[in-house]
Amino acid sequence: MTDRQSQLEEFKRLAALEAVKHVKSGMTVGLGTGSTAKYAILEIGRLIQDGKLAEIIGVPTSQASEDLARSVGINVQELTAFGVDVAIDGADEIDPNLDLIKGHGGALVREKVVEFHARFFVVVADTSKLVPELCSKVTLPVEILAWGSRATVNTLAGLQNGAQVRLRTKEGQAVVSDNGNLIADMSFRFPVTDVREMDARIRHTPGVVDTGFFLGYANIAYVAGPGGVETFKR
């Protein structure tokens, strides 16, 4: 690991430590997926081992997070009708309103179900994720049904003249989500001036399960960089 990479890991860890302060004994906690959320899971496990947190139930947003949570002694269960008290997760882009793009870890729909049902949703990130407007830096992940995906991809590409839509692959194989669906990554040719309208248009396309736009979900973000951990509230 280079110095730069290890510094980035330290930023992610610092943001996660701040987020975990929202977790109190007896809470049901949504456990995010990805390289920053990982540090939150590790910290919750450490506090349980140290006797500083008790009766925590974790609701993991992916198989990977479930495996990690179990390995550090967090009791896990599936999301119930009662939702979760707090959820902690990373993001791929964060705009000044705390609207997010997520899903580059491939777990976007489970994350969205849990975080929609979170009474408080804490985002953790490093400063590289801050953007003036969404769709500035990363593609928009869209989870779609495998069945009919060629038609769905074609329709998505038509939503903005010149948009590019690519099915995500890894080592030459289609990436399949935990729900058995495909991930289409959309690159827009022009700035998306109204993300809510674009989100609605994408979701209106049959075959689309959900998008990586998390609009109005986050309550607070802890963003770590060379200047320390900054707090952003909506």
Add this chain to the structure above:
Amino acid sequence: MTDRQSQLEEFKRLAALEAVKHVKSGMTVGLGTGSTAKYAILEIGRLIQDGKLAEIIGVPTSQASEDLARSVGINVQELTAFGVDVAIDGADEIDPNLDLIKGHGGALVREKVVEFHARFFVVVADTSKLVPELCSKVTLPVEILAWGSRATVNTLAGLQNGAQVRLRTKEGQAVVSDNGNLIADMSFRFPVTDVREMDARIRHTPGVVDTGFFLGYANIAYVAGPGGVETFKR
């Protein structure tokens, strides 16, 4: 079969025969699912056998329709980026604008993907399916992810105070769609005065794959009853 049932079957068959007149040689045809669409598949097969239709490609909306189509000699393929020339399918409710509720056969999402990508969509039904407004007679099917379904069902029930949402079962087992998802059947307590708004609110709920509302999809409907086959155009 009672006289009444056999009369109903005859209505369904007559509507389907009318619809199949839209199918011409060389067309790619979306093949619906259910007790009325079945007669259209049988008729297309018959016309192929009789040499009156050639070079037809069927795009089935369910495994059951695929099996039936193959059994009567229709070549089938999955939906491509080019969509289909014409689609023929039944409906559970048809309102005066040709807006529909579908999905009581459990194939709603594949039907929706195919019929959205149809250049012409023909609905076939008997007169019992005509309603003054949607949600008058039948529940609204909503396809949802199994994961987190308790939270999703709870949120759907909250969309209209007093709405009832039941996961569909058959012989005590959860019904699983061809996409591996569950079907939630919604009963509204009050008339749904704005179906487009309700559709958008349901689709906005994470965990929802799609709804049984087919709004603005149908081009024409053939509806058979004691007075013959009536034609409705949008």
